[in-house]
Amino acid sequence: MFEVEQKHRVDDERSLLERLAERGVEIGPPVQQSDRYFAHPCRDFSQTDEALRIRTVGEKSFVTFKGPKIDKTTKTRREIELPLDTGDADGTKFGELLHELGFRQVAVVRKRRRSFHVSEKRHRVEGALDTVERVGEFAELELMSDQAGLDEAKRIISSLASELELGPVERRSYLEMLLENIAKLASN
Amino acid sequence: MFEVEQKHRVDDERSLLERLAERGVEIGPPVQQSDRYFAHPCRDFSQTDEALRIRTVGEKSFVTFKGPKIDKTTKTRREIELPLDTGDADGTKFGELLHELGFRQVAVVRKRRRSFHVSEKRHRVEGALDTVERVGEFAELELMSDQAGLDEAKRIISSLASELELGPVERRSYLEMLLENIAKLASN
Numbered sequence: 001m002f003e004v005e006q007k008h009r010v011d012d013e014r015s016l017l018e019r020l021a022e023r024g025v026e027i028g029p030p031v032q033q034s035d036r037y038f039a040h041p042c043r044d045f046s047q048t049d050e051a052l053r054i055r056t057v058g059e060k061s062f063v064t065f066k067g068p069k070i071d072k073t074t075k076t077r078r079e080i081e082l083p084l085d086t087g088d089a090d091g092t093k094f095g096e097l098l099h100e101l102g103f104r105q106v107a108v109v110r111k112r113r114r115s116f117h118v119s120e121k122r123h124r125v126e127g128a129l130d131t132v133e134r135v136g137e138f139a140e141l142e143l144m145s146d147q148a149g150l151d152e153a154k155r156i157i158s159s160l161a162s163e164l165e166l167g168p169v170e171r172r173s174y175l176e177m178l179l180e181n182i183a184k185l186a187s188n
Numbered sequence: 189m190f191e192v193e194q195k196h197r198v199d200d201e202r203s204l205l206e207r208l209a210e211r212g213v214e215i216g217p218p219v220q221q222s223d224r225y226f227a228h229p230c231r232d233f234s235q236t237d238e239a240l241r242i243r244t245v246g247e248k249s250f251v252t253f254k255g256p257k258i259d260k261t262t263k264t265r266r267e268i269e270l271p272l273d274t275g276d277a278d279g280t281k282f283g284e285l286l287h288e289l290g291f292r293q294v295a296v297v298r299k300r301r302r303s304f305h306v307s308e309k310r311h312r313v314e315g316a317l318d319t320v321e322r323v324g325e326f327a328e329l330e331l332m333s334d335q336a337g338l339d340e341a342k343r344i345i346s347s348l349a350s351e352l353e354l355g356p357v358e359r360r361s362y363l364e365m366l367l368e369n370i371a372k373l374a375s376n
Contacts, residue, residue, distance in 0.1 A: 040229075040289065040290075041228075041229070041230055041231070042229055042230030042290075043229070043290060050288075052289065063285065065285055065288050065289065067288065078288075080281065080284055080285050080288060082272075082273060082275075082276055082281045082282060082285065083273040083275060084270075084273060085270060085271040085272065085273055087270075087271060088270055093268065093270045094270060096268055097251065097253055097268050097270065100238075100253050100255065100266075100268060101228065101240065101253065102228075102230075102231060
């Protein structure tokens, strides 16, 4: 399966919430997410456009690998996500395993996420409003698709973004933006 | 925690079973284990004396990392083991993740294991009788220990091996022996 995803910076949250409300969309309760990103022992993920992270949400952690983006506008890419065992609720043991294998923790992205979903052309699009520490506020739209449905999925996401009057697409990941902001601070 | 482990080839299983029975040791039912071993993308595990594997036993899989052996006779080493989520019963998803990260499957060690435990000097030593496909029959003795108790754990394992009249210690792993046997076959 592929993840077709598009992200936009939100300058005026109130207007966006109103447009979502007009469509009858309900916004979920805020959830704290903590994403620990890792560097590969012999592959530069910033060059290969891949990512490996442990996400912790409440009492549950997941490990996620994201392959290179295969489309310019949407962030379409191969994704593998597996839940960690309940005995490793905060991903500490898995983090130790990665460390022993030569992976190094690069940064932690912390955000408050409010989820929603929108029905668009008989598809259920997953959405999120993210307030990301040291990065800012964003809206994300996402649709999972198999290879055959990729083009249609991209059209659906793109037309929904227009309807919601979202601004230009942000292609950088939260991790990239966070690292850029840290680099800017360091150069001041 | 460290795993203090010693392995011996068994030439006469009946005598060994008799000696165990004399001590009142009960042998557990046979269990099939399948161990998939992986090569690191940029580290030669056969040189660093490490190992990464997915073990599948019935409906449950575990990932295990074994650090370098730090003692000549016993196979004392750092070990990290984590159960995989029940949604990944045979470790397929975790295998895919390793593949995407550049790890390659090297070999599969299949064995029939019968477990037992022996009380020795107030410690509970875990034992196993293993019939390993294409490798042979072995007895393993194992004791988990923290850093401070390592020397005592080694003495306990070693004296138990003598009492059970086990032969010389086999330091090679099943994986090493399997790969050597395959290499011998290939060179014939």
